[in-house]
Amino acid sequence: MGRFDGKVAFITGAGRGQGRNHALALAGEGADLALVDLGSAGRVEFPAYRTSTSDDLAETKAMVEELGRRALTYEVDVRDFAGLKDAADETAATLGGIDYVVANAGISDGFFPIWDLPVENWQGMIDINLSGVFYTCKATVPHVRARGEGGSIVLVGSVAAIRGYGWMTHYTAAKFGVRGLAVALAKELAPEYIRVNSVHPGAIQTDMTEAMVYLGDKTMDELLQQFRDQQLLGRNIEKRDSTAAVLWLLSDESRFMTAQEFIVDGGESKK
Numbered sequence: 480m481g482r483f484d485g486k487v488a489f490i491t492g493a494g495r496g497q498g499r500n501h502a503l504a505l506a507g508e509g510a511d512l513a514l515v516d517l518g519s520a521g522r523v524e525f526p527a528y529r530t531s532t533s534d535d536l537a538e539t540k541a542m543v544e545e546l547g548r549r550a551l552t553y554e555v556d557v558r559d560f561a562g563l564k565d566a567a568d569e570t571a572a573t574l575g576g577i578d579y580v581v582a583n584a585g586i587s588d589g590f591f592p593i594w595d596l597p598v599e600n601w602q603g604m605i606d607i608n609l610s611g612v613f614y615t616c617k618a619t620v621p622h623v624r625a626r627g628e629g630g631s632i633v634l635v636g637s638v639a640a641i642r643g644y645g646w647m648t649h650y651t652a653a654k655f656g657v658r659g660l661a662v663a664l665a666k667e668l669a670p671e672y673i674r675v676n677s678v679h680p681g682a683i684q685t686d687m688t689e690a691m692v693y694l695g696d697k698t699m700d701e702l703l704q705q706f707r708d709q710q711l712l713g714r715n716i717e718k719r720d721s722t723a724a725v726l727w728l729l730s731d732e733s734r735f736m737t738a739q740e741f742i743v744d745g746g747e748s749k750k
């Protein structure tokens with residue numbers, strides 16, 4: 480018996496990184512999956528950024544299937560509401576419904592004072608990291624409601640949404656928006672026992688942090704040292720740490736948690 484036997488989860492940004500890790504953990508505990516990522520559906524221009532490829536997404540699907548679960552893949556840009564709606568509608572029709580949503584797709588950027596932050600980078604960040612989360616919720620929530628059995632939605636923020644990062648005003652603002660979106664949506668969905676929470680990881684080494692090296696002026700070792708120094712615990716946070724929080728929030732073990740922020744940051748936000 481897995482915690483998610485017979486359940487269906489819809490995850491964005493599932494081609495690699497934390498999204499893939501959440502998908503595999505859910506599949507390992509019995510869930511079928513809808514896996515969404517950009518693949519060949521478009522390109523992130525601002526900042527110029529290597530996102531997941533079709534092969535990355537296909538690899539996540541194969542890994543889920545190796546665990547004995549079903550996986551549908553959708554190459555959709557989270558800025559494309561119609562594409563997300565089609566994906567959610569087909570998921571519900573094919574897998575029988577949607578119980579869980581993890582709005583995880585996101586980008587980072589280099590560091591800029593606001594007067595040097597290109598308007599295009601601001602807009603790209605808000606479109607993907609905030610509007611993309613809204614579109615994901617708007618596309619999937621009708622199916623979670625249609626189940627009539629409650630449900631759980633996790634929106635992925637960042638420790639930036641708790642403490643705020645200077646020189647990353649666009650990332651900070653988008654992630655504060657995600658935090659607010661989760662609380663507002665939790666209020667709307669509470670009467671139907673659909674819980675909505677946000678998870679706020681500290682820095683975790685993924686392709687996103689690799690991109691921060693490429694877009695910034697620090698080596699990976701320097702960046703990881705900076706991340707450790709920012710915390711109380713002073714250790715590298717791993718993908719399994721954010722996955723543990725996401726799975727717990729989706730599971731019935733957190734059945735009385737809604738409209739909350741879960742911070743997986745080694746104490747950074749309190750330092």
Ligand SMILES: NC(=O)c1ccc[n+]([C@@H]2O[C@H](COP(=O)([O-])OP(=O)(O)OC[C@H]3O[C@@H](n4cnc5c(N)ncnc54)[C@H](O)[C@@H]3O)[C@@H](O)[C@H]2O)c1
Nearest residue numbers: 492496497517530531556557583584585637682683685687
């Ligand atoms: N890595 C960190 O240090 C860190 C810390 C806090 C929060 N986060 C958040 O965690 C989430 C996952 O990040 P990650 O660390 O796994 O990085 P990642 O780059 O490995 O994964 C992000 C995924 O989102 C996808 N994506 C980006 N833009 C997209 C778009 N327009 N449409 C569809 N998919 C798109 C990418 O292709 C990629 O697969 C993000 O929301 C990120 O902001 C990351």
